[in-house]
Amino acid sequence: MSETAPRPTLEAVAARAGVSRATVSRVVNGGDGVREPLAARVRRAVDELGYVPNQAARSLVTKRHDAVAVVIAEPETRVFADPFFARQLRGISKELTAHDTQLVLLLTEGREDHARVGRYLAGGHVDGALVFSLHLDDPLPALIQRAGVPTVFGGRPGWSDGMREAAYVDSDNRGGARTAVRHLAGLGRRRIAHICGPLDQTSAADRLEGYRDVMDGGDPRLIAESDFTPAGGERALGELLDRVPDLDAVFAANDLTASGALRVLRARGLRVPEDIAVVGFDDMLPLAEQTDPPLTTVRQDIEGMGRLMARLLLRGPGTAPPGPTGLAGGTGGTGRSLVLPTELIRRASA
Amino acid sequence: MSETAPRPTLEAVAARAGVSRATVSRVVNGGDGVREPLAARVRRAVDELGYVPNQAARSLVTKRHDAVAVVIAEPETRVFADPFFARQLRGISKELTAHDTQLVLLLTEGREDHARVGRYLAGGHVDGALVFSLHLDDPLPALIQRAGVPTVFGGRPGWSDGMREAAYVDSDNRGGARTAVRHLAGLGRRRIAHICGPLDQTSAADRLEGYRDVMDGGDPRLIAESDFTPAGGERALGELLDRVPDLDAVFAANDLTASGALRVLRARGLRVPEDIAVVGFDDMLPLAEQTDPPLTTVRQDIEGMGRLMARLLLRGPGTAPPGPTGLAGGTGGTGRSLVLPTELIRRASA
DNA sequence: CTGAAAGCGCTAACAG
């Protein structure tokens, strides 16, 4: 990588404007306390020289970085296979931008990367961290806590130990699942199966709980564990159908899973929703509209979650959450945790 | 955002180990030139104190940041609607990680953000930039060039002016399109239409060129411009069908477009591929496998593009491109530009 | 209201 051309320093601007460095600094940072004729001269010098403050120098003294890290820990290949993170990222980015804060993305592909991330966070590059850690046994959260950086988690963290006070933002997975299953029941369906996601992820576990809430605990023969992928959905529905041939509905833990299930149904000549009704979760577009038939599903405001995470981190405790948002337990940490409502989107599959 | 706890400094470590700051610095940065008994003492002090070097201070003197910016300029909502960027990001992240370099993500939602990005790049936070700028009239590239930061573009830049020497990595869009259309022709299809993408994007323009290469210039009535979305694909195919009712094949500029086209075909009762064969571009999964029928399409190695972009930026001119990669014109800048080969994936739609 | 001076934490000559 070739060298970056040397940029003008505060010194240079000061010289050109015929003032001291301190004065230039004042003008550059808001300009209060400098009288007009002078300030204008400084601004002109800044423009002429194309001066841009050196952030490293600034951080060194202010101890602020105007940057937050987004840590996405997902060993599996699936990480970006669905637009889920991407959408949250977008929400985060919008909110950070509004606060003139940079987004530093830290992707970890496996445990080897954890040390690197820990070092980075501890290295004082950022003012805080937004962390997506999906698995129960993930060592990352502990590592991050040790780094002593303010943190907000995306999705309810699953470790019971010292993490109780972690701030997080999540969708109402359990409530959404209940809505989905109730919808199916309301359609007159009786043998409602559930294809759940990997239970070491709280979102999957919570959706399963929601299903059980409505199904009175749920017959184990009606539940198959899967992995949030289309292929997994195919396999799981196959099992379910073999076990309970007269199934009349299935609630899939996410849309990807549902799409796999749909494929199996079509292959076996079963009509949706006449023979079997299907409900997904996520409202992942364009997939959810593109399946045959289009998927009835539980929408969560993914971008909104991202935005809220950033807001929580930036504002710290204090400001009330905006708009129509449910509010949940949470405690200390960087403020309350937030649980966003979900919404059933009716299409043709149920 | 609450304050980060004060971290131990080099000074503290030095005191604890009973050596000078310089010695600690040496040990921390590779440790050459420090005799063993001492070095060990230093390392222990580092561990005990949990010392992590302050990057701001380090950058201030070294002028290096071990960080690269990824700039994604995409005003439309579509940005993250498809996993395209996500996949490239992943490739980039892998390569950067291997070089112990951080990824700083800069998303721009509109022109208002350009200034911010320019400032950031010029602010000397990063050693280089990886830029995705899709539109011909995008002012960002010029802005970036002014910032004087080494840059590699994702996708062939489209401005003819002073940008000629920009380094970039791209897929062989034109060649891939030729392959697709030849495949259709090889199937005996004669009235092959093309739904192209927005022509202010080089990828769309190049695919159109590839189509024309094979179609001998191409009958304008067989070409409809669209916008890389399913809805756009629907609309475009509708027009095409109205204009040329006896169409027997269509090459869509991407899989999203193709999926929309498929939907129209199904709605009109036309069989695929019997009545009309369809080929897409991207091999975007799971979509391409999930459509009905599964899509024949042109695969590009998206993650590989990302990896190569990072490599190009980091290694600068010099190291040869790895593996089975085509090599294209390119010039000065940060090294050669690279054009990666594409591959036709045959499924049921053509 | 403006300038002078100190120092953030670190690396890189330069001595010893």
Added chain:
DNA sequence: CTGTTAGCGCTTTCAG
């Protein structure tokens, strides 16, 4: 081989 000495570019008291 190790320690001493200067700054990197900026903000921030503290005087004037």
